Amino acid sequence: MSQNAFADPQSHPRLDAAKAHLRAMVGFDTVSKNSNLALIAYMADYLKELGAELTILPNQTGEKQNLVARFGPSDKAGIVLSGHTDVVPANEDSWKTPAFEVNEINGLLFGRGTCDMKGFAACVLATAPVLASKNLQQPVYLCFSYDEEVGCLGVPAIAEYLASLDTPPKLAIIGEPSNMQLITGQKGKIAMRAHVKGSSGHSSFSPKHLNAIELAGHVIDLIEKRGVKYEKEGPFDPEFTIPHSTMLVTMIKGGVATNVTPDTCSFTFELRSILEENARPDMDALLASADAEVAKRVSSKSVAGGIEWQEIFSYPAMGDARQSEGFQALAHIMPELGGKVSYGSEGGVFETIGGIPSVIVGPGSIEQAHKPNEFVAISQIEQCLSFLDLVAAEVSK
Structure with a gap:
């Protein structure tokens, strides 16, 4: 189905x-550092007023x-509509307009999170009465997570919960901004921090010291060479x-x-991997070669030194779900293909932890995310609502 199929004059x-x-949700300052x-x-x-079955999954501090809200039967495989509630700082x-207010200007809705990704959540909430009114033959799980922007920290609990159900969902639709195109893959990411320790003193005696910046530079050279190898090979x-x-x-x-x-x-450095099975082995190989390089250079000095590693966060790549049963059931209503993306989403977590094949379809452009004067076009909101109408109709058959 083409993207224009969702357009309505x-x-x-x-x-x-x-x-x-959307106005209500943008008004909540949910920058990741906040509750x-x-x-x-x-x-x-x-959603409770509409009759949804609710499950709350708090973090350790409370x-x-x-939030997971289910409409429809619990004894059949269904569909996930997923979005995160946190936004990046503003x-x-x-x-040009208040960041935590929605301002409509020339067909665009400005405000932090309008695009990434409260616009999708607003469409889902606006579609909830439709789900509540239909005789659904499959369940629809509305899933809203915390702390996606700082490493997909909340969604693993959702994926684990869904996987524990007697009949887990068969497809997750992640509403990240995709211009309402179908995204079938996403790179995974491992973000790392390196702490390099050398020895200090007056720079006129530098040959007697272990220069931590120079030592770090040799490790950075290995990282750069690994990146070049990906590009070439x-x-x-x-x-x-x-x-x-x-x-x-x-x-x-x-x-x-x-x-x-x-x-x-x-x-700090990062690996963005197109193949999830390669991510950890590639990172482990890099760390091993860096450890060896540092050890060699430290041993040439009569001072203590070394390097320590800290994983900041990671999330898995999202594989191609097009051959899955869940996708095939909805293939005829999916929008035009938009390829695969290098930015992160929670799709890989649903797939890896929950065993739920995932795709990305959502309103807005990723080019408008994470910057001042973020916006989503009203036409994209309308296309998203029309797409969700099709999903609701399919799960009612």
Whole structure:
């Protein structure tokens, strides 16, 4: 089905409801460092009134919650509609309108999270009355997580819960911004921090010291070479815009003065892998070669030194679900193919932990996410509502 199949010259009958939900949700400041309890309460109260069966999955501190709401029977495999409730920070000095308000300008809805990804959540909430009114033959699970933006920290609990059901869902639709195109793959990510320890002293005696920044530089060289090897040798998948895995350094810090040999240096780096089965072996190989390089250089000095590794977070790649039973049942209503993406989503977690094949279909463009003056086009909201109408019709057959 083409993307234009979702377009309607008339406003969608639930557009105003979607806008109202979006205004309410953007008004909750759910930057990842904050609690999402007020937003979850808003969604839970609304869905409970419609008759949904609710499951709340809190984090260890109780300051954040996942929400799972089911419409339809529990004894059949169904569909997941999934979104995250957290957003990235907003430096309001860079915004032309208040970041945590929705402002409609020339057919666009501005506000933090309108695109990534409260716009999709608003469409789902606006579609909930339709799900409640139909005689669903398959369940629909509305899943809303916390802390996606800082490493997909909340969704594993949702995936584990769904996998524990007597009849788990057969497909998850992740509403990340895709311009309402079908995304069938997503790279996984491992984010790492390295702490390099050397020895310090006046820089005029530097040959007697172990320079932590220089030591880090040798490790960074290995990371760069690994990235170049991916680019030249693959493995490759042409459906990705960047058709290979990537590895790069992202931040670095070290040194205290221009005349002091630095004894510490820390840096962060990441691996984005197109194949989940390659991610850990590739990272382990890099760490082993870096450990060997550091040990060789430390042994040449009569001082202590070394390197320590810290995994910041990781999430798995999302495989291609098009051959799965769940996707095949809905293939005829899916939008036009948009390829595969290098950015992260929770799809890989549903697949890897929950055993649920996943795809991405959502309103808005990823190019508008994570920046000032974020927006989603009203036309995208309407297309999303129309797509969800088709999903509701299919699970009612």
